[in-house]
Amino acid sequence: MKKILTALLAAVMLLSLCALAGCGSSKTLTLNVYNWGEYISDGSEDSLDTIKAFESWYEETYGEKIKVNYTTYASNEDMYAKLSSGAVSYDVIIPSDYMIARMKDEGMLLELDFANIPNYQYIDESFRGLYYDPDDTYTVPYTYGVVGVIYNANVVDENDVGDWDLMWNDKYAGEILQFNNSRDAFATAMYKLGIDVNTTDKAEWDRALAELKTQSPLVKSYVMDEIYNMMESGEAAIGAYYAGDYFTMLDAQADGVDLRFYYPERTNYFVDAMCIPSCCQHKELAEIFINYMLSEEPAIANAEYIYYASPNSLVYESEEYQEELGEEAMEILYPGIENFSELYNAYAYQNLDSEMLDYVNTLWESLKIA
Numbered sequence: 001m002k003k004i005l006t007a008l009l010a011a012v013m014l015l016s017l018c019a020l021a022g023c024g025s026s027k028t029l030t031l032n033v034y035n036w037g038e039y040i041s042d043g044s045e046d047s048l049d050t051i052k053a054f055e056s057w058y059e060e061t062y063g064e065k066i067k068v069n070y071t072t073y074a075s076n077e078d079m080y081a082k083l084s085s086g087a088v089s090y091d092v093i094i095p096s097d098y099m100i101a102r103m104k105d106e107g108m109l110l111e112l113d114f115a116n117i118p119n120y121q122y123i124d125e126s127f128r129g130l131y132y133d134p135d136d137t138y139t140v141p142y143t144y145g146v147v148g149v150i151y152n153a154n155v156v157d158e159n160d161v162g163d164w165d166l167m168w169n170d171k172y173a174g175e176i177l178q179f180n181n182s183r184d185a186f187a188t189a190m191y192k193l194g195i196d197v198n199t200t201d202k203a204e205w206d207r208a209l210a211e212l213k214t215q216s217p218l219v220k221s222y223v224m225d226e227i228y229n230m231m232e233s234g235e236a237a238i239g240a241y242y243a244g245d246y247f248t249m250l251d252a253q254a255d256g257v258d259l260r261f262y263y264p265e266r267t268n269y270f271v272d273a274m275c276i277p278s279c280c281q282h283k284e285l286a287e288i289f290i291n292y293m294l295s296e297e298p299a300i301a302n303a304e305y306i307y308y309a310s311p312n313s314l315v316y317e318s319e320e321y322q323e324e325l326g327e328e329a330m331e332i333l334y335p336g337i338e339n340f341s342e343l344y345n346a347y348a349y350q351n352l353d354s355e356m357l358d359y360v361n362t363l364w365e366s367l368k369i370a
Contacts, residue, residue: 031286033289039072047304075224091286091289101132127144133273144271145269149264164264167215186208223239228245232249234254308333
């Protein structure tokens with residue numbers, strides 16, 4: 001009996017010590033975030049590490065530890081394939097508009113509780129009610145921008161610069177990079193030919209394929225994130241990509257490389273937005289994360305780091321931000337925010353039905369194996 005009492009006393013004392021020391025109460029919450037590569041301020045080059053900043057802020061605010069598992073994808077199609085497989089679970093994703101529309105239609109997104117996202121008030125009205133989320137139910141815009149052509153002025157004759165023709169100029173065979181995803185690659189040909197990028201006419205997609213086939217012998221490589229190193233180093237001289245990425249490349253260009261940028265007459269206007277997928281395990285926590293990303297310090301840090309335009313008024317109205325970017329960058333990144341919705345409605349990708357998507361993917365495969 002004495003041994004039993006002694007054991008019981010020891011157990012009580014251990015439990016008391018655990019209570020005082022917090023034993024068993026230090027469980028770390030986990031939030032899984034899935035985003036594009038090079039698409040958040042990560043602490044490099046004296047920038048704010050927004051993920052670590054969120055983890056610290058959350059612990060200070062709620063008294064709980066949190067760990068953000070942050071992973072990246074190279075294209076909307078890669079992200080969609082992974083989530084639709086059902087083999088993974090993410091809490092926050094940041095896809096592009098046309099992919100958001102597809103995922104919404106397929107029941108892959110959850111409605112947001114905006115009571116947990118009060119900073120949504122800072123999103124400019126031009127970015128509300130757009131086709132991919134007309135009732136502003138599923139998304140919070142993160143960045144927006146326009147696709148343009150980047151070229152090395154030390155290789156490319158300025159007389160050859162203009163519209164989409166540069167990417168089909170046989171003078172630069174072996175110097176040209178093309179998108180390594182069907183939607184963006186076909187769009188370059190469709191804008192060039194004056195075809196509606198949302199057409200359901202298969203004959204028009206066939207025309208675009210023929211145009212891409214004429215370009216194919218000139219293409220050095222089909223790329224996504226690989227374009228950074230190839231353009232910065234001078235390994236390639238011409239490539240279509242997103243305006244914000246031009247400035248990232250410009251900062252890192254090698255000696256002997258002189259990168260420049262222009263917008264073709266017809267091109268893609270896009271919005272990437274924060275969403276919560278249906279596989280989410282921590283919805284309220286995901287909404288708290290989204291709200292934090294809209295607050296001033298992380299929003300400006302992200303915009304400065306990735307060089308994409310922000311729909312957040314706390315960013316584009318900041319004098320500090322405007323001075324940091326400079327006049328040239330502001331002119332390229334914010335080409336008339338008040339007209340954005342008009343241009344967006346005219347040229348942005350919209351969701352294609354499953355039959356058209358299958359047809360486009362078949363055409364894309366035929367191009368890649370030719």
